[in-house]
Amino acid sequence: MIRIDRPASGQAVPLIVASPHSGQAYPDEFAEQACLDRLTLRRSEDAFVDELVDQTPEFGGAMLRALFPRVYVDPNRGPWELDPGMFADRLPSEADTVSRRASSGLGVIPRIGVEGRPIYRSRLRYAEARERLDACYTPYHDALAGLIDQTRDRFGHALLIDMHSMPAQSARGVDMVIGDRFGSSCHPALTDRVEQILTLMGYVAVRNIPYAGGYTTEHYGRPVEGVHVVQIEINRSLYMDESRVVKLSEFDSFKENISRFISLLCETDWHRQLASQSRP
Numbered sequence: 265m266i267r268i269d270r271p272a273s274g275q276a277v278p279l280i281v282a283s284p285h286s287g288q289a290y291p292d293e294f295a296e297q298a299c300l301d302r303l304t305l306r307r308s309e310d311a312f313v314d315e316l317v318d319q320t321p322e323f324g325g326a327m328l329r330a331l332f333p334r335v336y337v338d339p340n341r342g343p344w345e346l347d348p349g350m351f352a353d354r355l356p357s358e359a360d361t362v363s364r365r366a367s368s369g370l371g372v373i374p375r376i377g378v379e380g381r382p383i384y385r386s387r388l389r390y391a392e393a394r395e396r397l398d399a400c401y402t403p404y405h406d407a408l409a410g411l412i413d414q415t416r417d418r419f420g421h422a423l424l425i426d427m428h429s430m431p432a433q434s435a436r437g438v439d440m441v442i443g444d445r446f447g448s449s450c451h452p453a454l455t456d457r458v459e460q461i462l463t464l465m466g467y468v469a470v471r472n473i474p475y476a477g478g479y480t481t482e483h484y485g486r487p488v489e490g491v492h493v494v495q496i497e498i499n500r501s502l503y504m505d506e507s508r509v510v511k512l513s514e515f516d517s518f519k520e521n522i523s524r525f526i527s528l529l530c531e532t533d534w535h536r537q538l539a540s541q542s543r544p
Contacts, residue, residue: 276324278419285310341372421490443477443495449485
């Protein structure tokens with residue numbers, strides 16, 4: 265339920281690009297449990313983001329993508345961010361039942377989809393959630409942690425770009441939101457570089473508002489240890505029709521721009537400079 269792509273000749277730069285919310289492999293049993301049709305479920309996806317960044321290995325970086333849909337399991341949440349209200353039985357004591365994201369219906373097993381619509385016909389049992397986490401969530405994060413460790417071991421540091429998309433109405437007038445947990449998940453020189461590239465390409469980029477980053481930036485971003493994580497939210501109106509979940513005619517040209525952005529992040533001389541700045 266995950267896919268890792270690396271350069272054929274081996275990873276050449278300390279870049280990892282992840283697409284955790286573009287999966288379209290909807291299990292049959294999930295479709296039977298859901299009270300929403302497939303199109304409505306798909307409107308919760310960061311649709312096509314994995315395609316936008318799939319040239320990462322060509323520039324020397326590694327890429328990780330989740331093939332399962334975010335309404336089934338959301339890997340950008342903590343493993344215990346569970347909403348007790350959506351289960352028919354008691355949750356284990358480890359469950360983070362005070363999680364704001366879980367209580368709003370957007371935990372690791374989401375209760376609601378697009379426009380706040382309930383996903384399920386009836387309550388789930390915890391054993392079902394555990395099976396999903398074992399099959400999807402754990403392999404995804406094992407793979408991500410492994411890529412980060414391998415990259416840092418090889419290059420001395422690692423840069424993870426966690427790629428997402430956002431509804432057009434969530435940040436009107438903004439093309440990209442760069443999230444670095446208000447400076448805690450990434451060296452400021454790197455966040456500056458990301459913003460500079462996007463701005464020079466003509467995009468309106470802002471930082472942290474309304475998206476500062478989710479579990480991935482919180483959990484993995486450790487600049488003093490040489491692990492830098494930035495979340496990027498792309499305005500969906502730049503490349504897709506949100507209501508129909510289809511690509512716009514501008515998709516290919518926009519993908520070329522995203523590829524150019526990734527290629528600039530893969531400039532090795534610049535990464536050597538980052539390494540010297542970021543090591544304790």
